[in-house]
Amino acid sequence: MTEYQPLLQLSGISKTFADNTVLDALDLTIYDGEFLTLLGPSGCGKTTVLRIIAGFEQEDCGSVMLDQQNLSVLKAEQRPVNTVFQSYALFPHMTVYENVAFGLKMHKVAKAEINTRVDEALRMVRLDSFAQRKPHQLSGGQQQRVAIARAVVNRPRLLLLDESLSALDYKLRQEMQIELKRLQRQLNITFVYVTHDQEEALSMSDRIVVLNKGKVQQIGTPREIYENPANLFVARFIGEINQFDGHVVRRIDNDHVEVIAEGADWVVKTDYPFAANDKVHVLLRPEDVRLTKPDLALNTVHVEGQIYECNYKGKTLDSYIRLASGTKVIASEFFDEDDPDFDYRLEQKVALQWTTGWEVVLPYEDAN
Amino acid sequence: MKMQINQFRFWAIGLATSWLALFVLVPSLMVLVTSFLTRDPDFLIRFEFSLDGWRSVFDPSFISLLWDSLSMALITASICLAIAYPFVMCLMSLPSKWRPIILFLLIVPFWTNSLVRIYAIQYLLGKKGLINDAMLGIGLIDKPLDLLYTPFAVIFGLSYILLPFMILPIYSAMEKLDLRLLDAAKDLGANAAQRLWRITLPLTLPGIVAGSLMVILPAMGMFFVADLLGGSKHALLGNVIKNQFIQTRDWPFGAALSVLMILLLSFMLWLYYRATKLSNRQGGINDSDF
Numbered sequence A: 001m002t003e004y005q006p007l008l009q010l011s012g013i014s015k016t017f018a019d020n021t022v023l024d025a026l027d028l029t030i031y032d033g034e035f036l037t038l039l040g041p042s043g044c045g046k047t048t049v050l051r052i053i054a055g056f057e058q059e060d061c062g063s064v065m066l067d068q069q070n071l072s073v074l075k076a077e078q079r080p081v082n083t084v085f086q087s088y089a090l091f092p093h094m095t096v097y098e099n100v101a102f103g104l105k106m107h108k109v110a111k112a113e114i115n116t117r118v119d120e121a122l123r124m125v126r127l128d129s130f131a132q133r134k135p136h137q138l139s140g141g142q143q144q145r146v147a148i149a150r151a152v153v154n155r156p157r158l159l160l161l162d163e164s165l166s167a168l169d170y171k172l173r174q175e176m177q178i179e180l181k182r183l184q185r186q187l188n189i190t191f192v193y194v195t196h197d198q199e200e201a202l203s204m205s206d207r208i209v210v211l212n213k214g215k216v217q218q219i220g221t222p223r224e225i226y227e228n229p230a231n232l233f234v235a236r237f238i239g240e241i242n243q244f245d246g247h248v249v250r251r252i253d254n255d256h257v258e259v260i261a262e263g264a265d266w267v268v269k270t271d272y273p274f275a276a277n278d279k280v281h282v283l284l285r286p287e288d289v290r291l292t293k294p295d296l297a298l299n300t301v302h303v304e305g306q307i308y309e310c311n312y313k314g315k316t317l318d319s320y321i322r323l324a325s326g327t328k329v330i331a332s333e334f335f336d337e338d339d340p341d342f343d344y345r346l347e348q349k350v351a352l353q354w355t356t357g358w359e360v361v362l363p364y365e366d367a368n
Numbered sequence B: 001m002k003m004q005i006n007q008f009r010f011w012a013i014g015l016a017t018s019w020l021a022l023f024v025l026v027p028s029l030m031v032l033v034t035s036f037l038t039r040d041p042d043f044l045i046r047f048e049f050s051l052d053g054w055r056s057v058f059d060p061s062f063i064s065l066l067w068d069s070l071s072m073a074l075i076t077a078s079i080c081l082a083i084a085y086p087f088v089m090c091l092m093s094l095p096s097k098w099r100p101i102i103l104f105l106l107i108v109p110f111w112t113n114s115l116v117r118i119y120a121i122q123y124l125l126g127k128k129g130l131i132n133d134a135m136l137g138i139g140l141i142d143k144p145l146d147l148l149y150t151p152f153a154v155i156f157g158l159s160y161i162l163l164p165f166m167i168l169p170i171y172s173a174m175e176k177l178d179l180r181l182l183d184a185a186k187d188l189g190a191n192a193a194q195r196l197w198r199i200t201l202p203l204t205l206p207g208i209v210a211g212s213l214m215v216i217l218p219a220m221g222m223f224f225v226a227d228l229l230g231g232s233k234h235a236l237l238g239n240v241i242k243n244q245f246i247q248t249r250d251w252p253f254g255a256a257l258s259v260l261m262i263l264l265l266s267f268m269l270w271l272y273y274r275a276t277k278l279s280n281r282q283g284g285i286n287d288s289d290f
Helices: A048-054 A096-106 A111-122 A139-153 A168-185 A198-204 A223-226 A232-237 B001-035 B052-057 B058-093 B100-111 B114-126 B130-137 B151-176 B179-187 B191-220 B223-229 B237-246 B252-279
Strands: A006-017 A020-031 A035-040 A061-066 A081-084 A158-162 A190-195 A207-212 A215-220 A242-251 A258-263 A264-269 A279-284 A291-293 A303-312 A314-321 A329-332 A349-353 A358-363 B038-040 B043-044
Touching: A006 A048, A020 A048, A020 A190, A035 A048, A035 A198, A035 B151, A048 A081, A048 A190, A081 A139, A081 A329, A081 B179, A096 A111, A096 A139, A096 A279, A111 A139, A111 A168, A139 A168, A168 A190, A168 A198, A168 A314, A190 A198, A198 A223, A198 B058, A207 A223, A207 A232, A215 A232, A232 A279, A232 A358, A232 B237, A258 A279, A258 B252, A264 A358, A264 B058, A291 A303, A291 A329, A291 B043, A314 A349, A314 B252, B001 B252, B038 B252, B043 B252, B058 B191, B100 B151, B114 B223, B151 B179, B151 B223, B179 B191, B191 B237, B191 B252, B223 B237
Parallel strands: A035 A190, A035 A207, A081 A158, A158 A190
Antiparallel strands: A006 A020, A006 A061, A207 A215, A242 A258, A242 A279, A258 A264, A279 A358, A291 A349, A303 A314, A303 A349, A314 A329, B038 B043
16 A cells, blocks of 8 residues: 555544444544445444545544545535445436536536536446436436446545445446446546445455444455454454354464364464463354365364255355354365265264464454 | 225226216316306396407406406415425424424414404504504504505415415425435535525425415415405406406306416416426436336
């Protein structure tokens, strides 16, 4: 991210609705030109962040700075920021052209320039031939694209997208994801995208901000978030993950500690300064788990369990394993047609293995 | 079962249709026919084709009367609109649990007969009425103003009686307005005045037109308001029609005037239809595509 300059700085933003604290002293820096996603479950405050940036809500305390300019003192209509609404909010009594031209008209742009810019924006979202239609004559995906054109035509410093794809069906959503990324690269406008869909967040973003209960849980690239979740919430919210609880026996070297979990000695890699007897969570993605026959795993670190459910997914085979302690584990393996041992029987005993270093070790969290 | 539903449908629709035919269509046709008949001093009308009734309609002296009545109705509608629209906008800014209560308070005076309320206005505006008394009392004027029996009094009375008919359609249109559109307009740089002019007004236009319709037509017909507040000078179309049937006994002319009023109503309904079509409220994801 070093090539980017900070564009928008939120510091110490708090917001309370009635007695409900939605944002709690939130700090966030958004860099110029990045595609940032605010990700979290519903009610985590992500939409409120967006509405505060846009100026629809006033923060209780904290500051919103855009390029050294204090946004908090500006009304929504004065901010160099545009929003693509979840409901699109297209003006039903105006044509597509009038909708897209609206912002430019409000800013008193010359007529000839409005014309060229609206045409250009409509071409960009491939709706140039629909300029004279009314919104209700368009499909959902087309309305979505009008909403995007209506926002980007103003060349905002920051484009805010509020769950903008959630109303589309799966296939259209996939297409629009690619379209959005293309637009973002082409326009070089900073996008702040709000979603609760972690898959969408992973595939589109330069950086993801994971929010929960009004607090930032983790900020990082999709890869950092997925591979090195900062806490249990992030680990569980993004993708699926297996969780083992244990405690540290001893430190082996700078990067490795020995852990006892599920009745076995595990050597795990970690950056945390764990000491002996610290309680820990060891987390493992289903696709990082390898299953073998117990007798083949005798000399390596492994845990034994019994398969209680198999789920054929096409690309992968998901096996559900119950360990001796009762812990349930999911292993997701790519199908290998040439492997005669691959298909598991229910109730079959298997050994779970993984490559040391692929696991994530987190300090024990009380709440869980 | 299906038979029963079909039978029910037949009788329900049949009954409503016959009712309308018997009590709306037939009388209207009778009025239309009457307007083309000849006046008769003994039997009111004679079954003999004549255009006298319609000729009187296009008589210059009558056209100026019609114009007076229409302009009074238009002024009334404008006054009602000027009060109702800001009123509804204030109403919308109140918490939604308060709104029905306020609308209810608006309706309460209607439980009193409008004739009684017009008498009350007569008392209010008279030479020794409350307003003149009060203004004399505080020394604002030295002799009573002529408020009663003026066009002002008629318009005052009409506006008072008809205001709720403007408020209710506008309220119902405003309630359907998608507030997210106002957020979107704000986001695109529209200030409060621009939002009102470009979003709220066009999208509540059907309510404005419906309200105006419901004010203008009665405002031309409520003859008792003109009788009691305007004296004999400031007649409405309704007074003229009433006089043709009851006093002058020129039924063909009265019928022609009634037909004229129906035509006026049809024209305004057409305007309403155009207004609703213009502001197609469909938009965003609540669309038929989903």
